[in-house]
Amino acid sequence: MSNTTGIKEVARRAGVSIGTVSNVLNRPELVASSTRQRVLDAITELGYVRNDSARQLRAGHSRQIALVVLDVTNPFFTDVVRGAEAAAEEHGVMVVVCNSGEDAGREQRHLDLLEEQRVRGVLITPVDESPNSRLELLIQRGTPVVLVDRGSGRHSRCSVAVDDLLGGRLAGEHLVEQGHERITFVGGPATVTQVRDRHAGIVEAVQGRAELSVVSTANLTVAAGRAAAAEIDDATAVFCANDLVALGVLQGLTQRGIRVPQDVAIVGYDDIEFAAAAAVPLSSVRQPREQLGRTATALLLEEIEDDGRHEHRHVVFQPELIVRESSGRPRTRRPRRIGR
Amino acid sequence: MSNTTGIKEVARRAGVSIGTVSNVLNRPELVASSTRQRVLDAITELGYVRNDSARQLRAGHSRQIALVVLDVTNPFFTDVVRGAEAAAEEHGVMVVVCNSGEDAGREQRHLDLLEEQRVRGVLITPVDESPNSRLELLIQRGTPVVLVDRGSGRHSRCSVAVDDLLGGRLAGEHLVEQGHERITFVGGPATVTQVRDRHAGIVEAVQGRAELSVVSTANLTVAAGRAAAAEIDDATAVFCANDLVALGVLQGLTQRGIRVPQDVAIVGYDDIEFAAAAAVPLSSVRQPREQLGRTATALLLEEIEDDGRHEHRHVVFQPELIVRESSGRPRTRRPRRIGR
DNA sequence: GCCACAGCATGAAACGTTTCACAATAGTGG
DNA sequence: CCACTATTGTGAAACGTTTCATGCTGTGGC
Numbered sequence: 175m176s177n178t179t180g181i182k183e184v185a186r187r188a189g190v191s192i193g194t195v196s197n198v199l200n201r202p203e204l205v206a207s208s209t210r211q212r213v214l215d216a217i218t219e220l221g222y223v224r225n226d227s228a229r230q231l232r233a234g235h236s237r238q239i240a241l242v243v244l245d246v247t248n249p250f251f252t253d254v255v256r257g258a259e260a261a262a263e264e265h266g267v268m269v270v271v272c273n274s275g276e277d278a279g280r281e282q283r284h285l286d287l288l289e290e291q292r293v294r295g296v297l298i299t300p301v302d303e304s305p306n307s308r309l310e311l312l313i314q315r316g317t318p319v320v321l322v323d324r325g326s327g328r329h330s331r332c333s334v335a336v337d338d339l340l341g342g343r344l345a346g347e348h349l350v351e352q353g354h355e356r357i358t359f360v361g362g363p364a365t366v367t368q369v370r371d372r373h374a375g376i377v378e379a380v381q382g383r384a385e386l387s388v389v390s391t392a393n394l395t396v397a398a399g400r401a402a403a404a405e406i407d408d409a410t411a412v413f414c415a416n417d418l419v420a421l422g423v424l425q426g427l428t429q430r431g432i433r434v435p436q437d438v439a440i441v442g443y444d445d446i447e448f449a450a451a452a453a454v455p456l457s458s459v460r461q462p463r464e465q466l467g468r469t470a471t472a473l474l475l476e477e478i479e480d481d482g483r484h485e486h487r488h489v490v491f492q493p494e495l496i497v498r499e500s501s502g503r504p505r506t507r508r509p510r511r512i513g514r
Numbered sequence: 515m516s517n518t519t520g521i522k523e524v525a526r527r528a529g530v531s532i533g534t535v536s537n538v539l540n541r542p543e544l545v546a547s548s549t550r551q552r553v554l555d556a557i558t559e560l561g562y563v564r565n566d567s568a569r570q571l572r573a574g575h576s577r578q579i580a581l582v583v584l585d586v587t588n589p590f591f592t593d594v595v596r597g598a599e600a601a602a603e604e605h606g607v608m609v610v611v612c613n614s615g616e617d618a619g620r621e622q623r624h625l626d627l628l629e630e631q632r633v634r635g636v637l638i639t640p641v642d643e644s645p646n647s648r649l650e651l652l653i654q655r656g657t658p659v660v661l662v663d664r665g666s667g668r669h670s671r672c673s674v675a676v677d678d679l680l681g682g683r684l685a686g687e688h689l690v691e692q693g694h695e696r697i698t699f700v701g702g703p704a705t706v707t708q709v710r711d712r713h714a715g716i717v718e719a720v721q722g723r724a725e726l727s728v729v730s731t732a733n734l735t736v737a738a739g740r741a742a743a744a745e746i747d748d749a750t751a752v753f754c755a756n757d758l759v760a761l762g763v764l765q766g767l768t769q770r771g772i773r774v775p776q777d778v779a780i781v782g783y784d785d786i787e788f789a790a791a792a793a794v795p796l797s798s799v800r801q802p803r804e805q806l807g808r809t810a811t812a813l814l815l816e817e818i819e820d821d822g823r824h825e826h827r828h829v830v831f832q833p834e835l836i837v838r839e840s841s842g843r844p845r846t847r848r849p850r851r852i853g854r
Numbered sequence: 855g856c857c858a859c860a861g862c863a864t865g866a867a868a869c870g871t872t873t874c875a876c877a878a879t880a881g882t883g884g
Numbered sequence: 885c886c887a888c889t890a891t892t893g894t895g896a897a898a899c900g901t902t903t904c905a906t907g908c909t910g911t912g913g914c
Contacts, residue, residue, distance in 0.1 A: 193864055200902075231869050247592045290566040290569075448791075531893065533872085544893090549892080571899050573872080864908090866903100870899105882889080
């Protein structure tokens with residue numbers, strides 16, 4: 175809190191005016207090099223640090239963009255964060271990450287604060303997608319917003335998403351091809367579009383070629399999956415709305431002594447890193463996670479650029495099914511003692 | 515960007531002075547309730563949003579604290595984030611999360627920005643712990659800093675850490691008790707104190723009662739663990755510096771046809787959620803991850819409070835060994851067909 | 855010797871708050 | 885009716901920048 179040195183001190187020390195110091199900082203080419211050097215010296219000697227509040231106040235807006243994620247704890251989102259950071263960095267913009275934790279109240283508070291801070295723009299996966307008045311207000315008042323992983327028919331904003339219907343279909347077709355006739359879909363709540371779409375996708379793919387049942391979960395976490403595993407019954411394959419859920423199901427089934435994939439196949443969704451790293455590597459519908467973050471950021475920066483007129487765009491990525499052991503032909507194991 | 519309404523507009527609309535509006539906002543009890551209501555109405559009608567830059571400029575500092583993590587992608591850190599957020603929320607403070615991604619340059623840039631923003635305080639797990647001049651400067655200029663998961667002998671700051679020596683010892687004793695005689699430690703780089711301490715801990719515990727070898731990794735990721743698995747040789751147990759590495763090793767070994775725990779036992783470190791969720795649930799040395807974040811935040815807020823005089827404290831938590839299948843007695847499996 | 859002009863530097867206004875000393879009004883007790 | 889206090893409201897200063905119109909110098913062309 176001792177930071178008491180402003181541009182004014184620097185100016186005095188260098189024997190120049192305030193305006194000159196500002197010029198050294200912002201348009202150094204306008205300042206004679208000797209003067210510039212004197213100012214620069216003064217700056218380091220005094221340990222001067224620019225005051226961003228004052229800058230922003232003058233500028234009318236900050237130089238950051240925000241990314242509001244549903245759950246920092248979900249590796250899917252942390253990968254999105256990485257993508258967004260990478261893209262932002264290329265433009266010299268900083269990303270501040272906010273975690274709503276699937277709590278509408280927290281989301282609201284974050285948005286309040288972000289608006290007070292006059293962030294340049296917001297990337298967000300909203301907690302609920304029903305007419306979200308807070309978010310709507312933000313947009314209406316002029317803050318660029320890009321929806322992440324939420325297809326939006328609305329034309330009032332850009333969005334980046336993955337075709338979840340197709341994803342579900344891919345999983346369904348794969349399982350049917352593998353000869354499964356009794357499949358269970360695990361996920362919830364159904365209020366989440368992703369869950370609905372992925373389910374719809376598999377329904378469409380299966381089309382009478384297999385029986386499809388549903389085990390509904392309260393959220394998309396490992397714990398929920400573990401709990402759901404107890405209810406899985408009379409199925410030879412499970413399609414989970416999420417890799418976290420899939421990992422939970424895998425664990426739950428294993429604990430029941432049910433072998434994966436010999437007894438039951440599992441297909442997850444997202445293809446988070448831990449899917450491949452599971453001891454029974456998980457088949458999963460891959461979403462281009464980093465790409466999602468990158469593109470969303472690019473769209474946002476574009477909108478910020480186009481200040482006035484801007485054509486909102488909706489980018490939809492195609493998911494890709496990654497088949498691994500959990501749903502592939504059981505591979506031959508050659509157990510052997512470690513060491514040669 | 516259309517946000518053109520300031521306190522001034524509100525004042526005009528409500529027919530009061532600027533000062534009164536400010537009072538309504540900050541000390542409503544000083545304003546007669548009728549006036550207050552009029553102002554409040556004007557605020558909602560105009561969609562007025564406070565300008566935080568101006569506020570901060572006046573106040574001299576922001577109202578946020580920052581948490582700079584090494585790797586948002588590591589579930590260990592996301593849990594720390596959650597803890598910090600919870601503690602901060604209780605105090606009405608917002609946490610902004612910054613990701614250094616183990617890149618000193620990015621860390622530096624984040625700190626620069628944070629200082630320009632006059633953050634109230636910083637929680638950080640620094641990339642390198644050598645005399646970090648940037649961080650030192652920050653502290654010296656008066657920003658409270660708490661080191662997270664980095665024991666610091668220094669008395670110039672608070673710190674929160676876990677006793678890694680003990681953690682390593684716990685793992686070592688457990689493995690020796692289980693009768694293992696050839697143990698491999700997997701982790702790196704050795705420049706990271708955590709890695710060194712955990713290794714030192716197991717060395718101490720094993721003390722001639724078993725052979726100890728080391729497979730060194732470039733970093734602490736799943737990929738690194740997977741690669742390391744190829745080099746594990748002639749061991750009956752593996753102790754990994756990290757759960758991510760442990761998961762990688764687990765996967766690598768399984769792919770080589772080596773069974774866990776029958777052929778080789780594995781113990782990880784951190785006890786991230788995915789450790790328990792692995793199909794062979796991972797034994798792991800548990801760190802109180804959320805607690806770490808909570809306590810660090812509490813310490814920071816305390817220091818901010820104590821503005822002038824403040825006694826720096828160093829909190830050290832005790833880790834706890836969680837034994838699961840990966841290193842327990844192989845449990846009996848009862849394979850059976852799903853469905854009854 | 856004068857003018858025009860480039861190259862630098864200056865000073866003041868403005869950004870939107872908060873704060874604080876003070877003014878205005880009304881109520882109270884003597 | 886006065887002196888006081890309590891209760892509300894006011895206006896201006898200050899926070900640290902950026903920006904812009906303006907001022908000052910010295911140089912080269914005529």
